[in-house]
Amino acid sequence: MDQTPYIARLQNVAKTHMLDNVAVRALKDITVDIPRGKFNVFIGESGSGKSTLLNLIGCIDVPTSGNIEVCDQNTRLLDDNQLSDFRAQHIGFIFQTFNLMPVLSAYENVEYPLLLKQTPERERKDLVLSTLEKVGLLDHINKFPNELSGGQRQRVAIARALVKKPELILADEPTANLDHKNSAEILDLMLSIQNSEKTTFIFSTHDIKISHNVENLFMIMDGAIL
Amino acid sequence: MRFLSIAYRNICRNKRRSLMTVLAIAVSSVSVLLFGGNLISIIYSLQTGYVRTAGHIHIYKRGYSRFGTANPGAYAMTDYERVLSIVRGDPEVKRKLRAAMPFMMLQGIAGNFKANASQGFTGIGILPSQMTRFMTWDQYHLKVTKADLSLGMGDQDVVDGVIGYGMAENMKLCKELKIEGCADDPAMKKDNAGSGKTVDFSALTDEDFPPETANANIPRLDLLAATSSGVPNVVTMTVHNARRFGSNAQNNGLVVMHLDMAQKLICGRGQPSVTGIMIQLNRTDDMDAVIKRLQQLLPASDYEVKSFGEVSPMYNQTIAMFATTFGFVALIMGVIVLFTTINTMSMSVMERVSEIGTARALGLRRSAIMTQFVAEGFLLGVIGATLGTVLALAASAVINWAELAWTPPDYATPVLLSVHLFLSPFFLPACWLGLIAVTTLSSFFPARNAAHMPIVDALRHH
Numbered sequence: 001m002d003q004t005p006y007i008a009r010l011q012n013v014a015k016t017h018m019l020d021n022v023a024v025r026a027l028k029d030i031t032v033d034i035p036r037g038k039f040n041v042f043i044g045e046s047g048s049g050k051s052t053l054l055n056l057i058g059c060i061d062v063p064t065s066g067n068i069e070v071c072d073q074n075t076r077l078l079d080d081n082q083l084s085d086f087r088a089q090h091i092g093f094i095f096q097t098f099n100l101m102p103v104l105s106a107y108e109n110v111e112y113p114l115l116l117k118q119t120p121e122r123e124r125k126d127l128v129l130s131t132l133e134k135v136g137l138l139d140h141i142n143k144f145p146n147e148l149s150g151g152q153r154q155r156v157a158i159a160r161a162l163v164k165k166p167e168l169i170l171a172d173e174p175t176a177n178l179d180h181k182n183s184a185e186i187l188d189l190m191l192s193i194q195n196s197e198k199t200t201f202i203f204s205t206h207d208i209k210i211s212h213n214v215e216n217l218f219m220i221m222d223g224a225i226l
Numbered sequence: 227m228r229f230l231s232i233a234y235r236n237i238c239r240n241k242r243r244s245l246m247t248v249l250a251i252a253v254s255s256v257s258v259l260l261f262g263g264n265l266i267s268i269i270y271s272l273q274t275g276y277v278r279t280a281g282h283i284h285i286y287k288r289g290y291s292r293f294g295t296a297n298p299g300a301y302a303m304t305d306y307e308r309v310l311s312i313v314r315g316d317p318e319v320k321r322k323l324r325a326a327m328p329f330m331m332l333q334g335i336a337g338n339f340k341a342n343a344s345q346g347f348t349g350i351g352i353l354p355s356q357m358t359r360f361m362t363w364d365q366y367h368l369k370v371t372k373a374d375l376s377l378g379m380g381d382q383d384v385v386d387g388v389i390g391y392g393m394a395e396n397m398k399l400c401k402e403l404k405i406e407g408c409a410d411d412p413a414m415k416k417d418n419a420g421s422g423k424t425v426d427f428s429a430l431t432d433e434d435f436p437p438e439t440a441n442a443n444i445p446r447l448d449l450l451a452a453t454s455s456g457v458p459n460v461v462t463m464t465v466h467n468a469r470r471f472g473s474n475a476q477n478n479g480l481v482v483m484h485l486d487m488a489q490k491l492i493c494g495r496g497q498p499s500v501t502g503i504m505i506q507l508n509r510t511d512d513m514d515a516v517i518k519r520l521q522q523l524l525p526a527s528d529y530e531v532k533s534f535g536e537v538s539p540m541y542n543q544t545i546a547m548f549a550t551t552f553g554f555v556a557l558i559m560g561v562i563v564l565f566t567t568i569n570t571m572s573m574s575v576m577e578r579v580s581e582i583g584t585a586r587a588l589g590l591r592r593s594a595i596m597t598q599f600v601a602e603g604f605l606l607g608v609i610g611a612t613l614g615t616v617l618a619l620a621a622s623a624v625i626n627w628a629e630l631a632w633t634p635p636d637y638a639t640p641v642l643l644s645v646h647l648f649l650s651p652f653f654l655p656a657c658w659l660g661l662i663a664v665t666t667l668s669s670f671f672p673a674r675n676a677a678h679m680p681i682v683d684a685l686r687h688h
C-alpha cells in the first residue's frame with residue numbers, strides 16, 4: 001500500500017482527564033495532519049497540551065474523542081498487545097528525563113528495542129554499534145547511565161529511538177533537562193539524523209529559540225493548535 | 227536467559243532489601259528442612275523399630291486380630307510350619323523375604339520367690355537366631371540408638387529369656403544380672419521378707435523345665451500363665467540377661483523367651499501352636515506386593531495377613547500427627563515467605579514505575595512486564611531456597627555428627643536426634659521447589675499491578 005504524505009492525521013481529537021475529581025480538557029477538538037519525513041516541532045508553554053498530543057500520537061494514551069491515524073494505521077482499531085507491537089515496530093521515543101534503564105549499559109539500552117523486534121543477534125550488534133557511532137558514544141558503550149553525563153544520556157536515548165529505524169520519532173522536550181550547549185548539540189544531532197535518515201521527527205518544546213532551525217512548526221496553546 | 231540476567235541486576239539494585247528477603251526465604255527453608263528432616267528421621271526410626279521387633283507382615287488365623295486377644299487359644303495357629311513353608315517356598319515372596327518366624331504372645335505372672343517378688347508380664351516367644359536377624363534390619367542405614375540391640379541368646383537356649391531393666395529391678399535381680407545403676411528396692415524386701423504375701427508357684431513347674439538347676443546362683447523367674455485350655459501352668463526361665471527395651475511398659479513388663487518355652491507354657495503337653503508368623507522383607511516398599519501375594523497363597527477364610535501398620539495402628543497415627551504438624555509449620559513458613567516477597571516485589575514495582583512506563587512505551591507487552599517481575603521473584607526464591615538448602619545440609623551434618631540423644635515420651639532408652647534430608651527422595655526437591663513456587667506466586671500480584679499501570683501515568687512518575 002502506498003504511504004500517505006502524512007505520518008500522523010488527527011481528526012477532532014479531544015482529551016479530557018481527571019485531576020482531583022476536576023475534568024481538565026488537555027486537548028480541544030484538534031484536527032491536524034503532520035507531514036512525513038520532516039522535522040516537526042510543536043511549540044507551546046507548559047500545560048498547553050504538547051505532551052498529551054505526543055502521547056496520543058505515540059499510542060501510549062487514548063483520546064477521549066476523535067480519530068488518530070499514525071503511520072497509516074487507525075490506532076483505535078488496535079488492542080493493547082497490538083499497540084505495543086505497533087510502537088515497537090514504528091515509533092521511537094525520546095523523553096525529557098532520558099528514561100534509560102539503569103541496570104543496562106549504554107550498549108544494552110540501545111539494544112533493548114531490537115530485542116523487542118526480535119532482531120537476530122548479529123544484525124543487532126551491527127545496528128547498535130553503528131547507531132552509537134552516529135551519536136558519538138562508541139567509547140562509552142559499556143558505561144551505565146549513572147556513569148554518563150546528561151548530554152551523553154540523551155545521546156543514548158536518541159540512539160535507542162533511532163536504532164530500530166522507526167518511521168516516527170517522538171521527542172518530548174528532549175532538551176529541557178540539558179544546559180544550553182548540550183541542548184544545541186542534541187538538537188543539531190537530531191536535525192542531522194533527520195536530514196540523513198529522512199526519519200520523521202515530532203518534537204515538542206517550550207523554547208522559542210528552537211523554532212528558528214525548523215521547517216514545520218505548530219503552535220499549541222490551551223489545548224488547541226493555532 | 228536475558229530476562230533472568232536483567233532480573234538478577236534488578237535484584238542487586240537494592241542489595242540490602244534483597245539480602246533480607248533472601249535470608250527470610252533461606253531461614254524458612256532451613257526451618258522447614260530441619261524440622262521435616264527430623265520428623266522423617268523419627269518416622270523412619272519408628273518404622274525401623276517396628277520392623278526390627280515385629281517385622282513387616284503378620285499372618286494370623288482368621289479372626290485373631292478381632293477376637294484373639296480375649297481368646298488366644300481359639301485363634302492359635304497349629305499349622306504354622308506348613309504356612310511357613312508356603313511363605314518361604316513361593317519364588318515371588320522368597321525374592322523379597324529377609325526373615326520369617328513363628329511367634330507366640332502370652333500374658334502371665336512372673337515370680338522370683340527367693341526374693342519374694344512377683345509381677346504381671348507380657349511375654350513373647352521367638353526363635354533367637356531369627357530374632358537376631360530381625361534386629362539387624364537396616365534398610366535406611368539409620369543409627370537409631372547407641373544401645374546394643376542383640377538379645378544375646380541362641381537357639382540352644384530353650385529355657386532362657388530376656389527381661390527389661392525395670393522388670394529386673396522389680397524382680398530384685400539387679401545384683402545377679404550385674405546391672406549398672408540398678409538397685410533392689412529395700413522397702414519391698416523389708417515388707418515382703420518372710421511375710422508370706424507372695425505365693426510360691428514354682429512347685430507347679432513341669433519336669434522338662436525344672437525350677438532348680440545345678441547352679442543355684444543363676445537368675446531365674448517362674449512364669450505362670452493359663453494354657454490354651456485354661457489350666458494354670460508354670461515354667462522356670464533362666465534370665466539370660468536384662469536389656470533396655472524401647473518403651474517404659476516393655477522395659478517394666480516384657481519377657482522375651484524361646485518359642486519352645488512359650489509353647490510349653492501355653493500349650494502344655496498339647497499340640498504346639500503359635501500366635502502367628504511375622505515376616506520381615508528386605509525393603510518396606512515391597513510390603514504391599516507381598517501382602518497381595520500372600521493373600522493369594524493363603525485362603526482368606528483361614529488366614530488374615532496384616533501389615534505392621536495395621537497390627538500397630540499407633541504407627542500410622544503417629545505419622546498422621548507428624549504430617550499434620552509439619553504441614554502446619556510449613557504453612558506458617560510459606561505465609562511468611564509469601565508476605566515477605568510480596569512486600570519486596572511491591573517496593574520494587576513502586577521504585578520502578580517510570581521504568582515500567584518507558585518499557586511499555588518502547589513496545590514491551592504487559593505480559594513481558596509481568597514476566598520480568600515474576601522472574602525476579604523466581605530468582606529470589608531460587609537464591610533463598612538454595613542458600614537455605616545448603617545451610618540445612620550443613621546443619622544436619624553437624625547435628626548427626628554430634629549424636630545428640632533425647633528420650634521420647636514413654637521411652638526407656640534415649641534415641642539419637644538426627645536429621646535425614648535424603649531418606650525421602652522427594653522431600654528436599656519438594657521443599658526447594660515449593661519455596662520457589664511460593665516466591666514466584668507472591669511476585670505475581672505486584673507484577674500484575676506493574677503490568678496494568680497506565681503508561682502515561684507511569685512515565686510521569688519520578
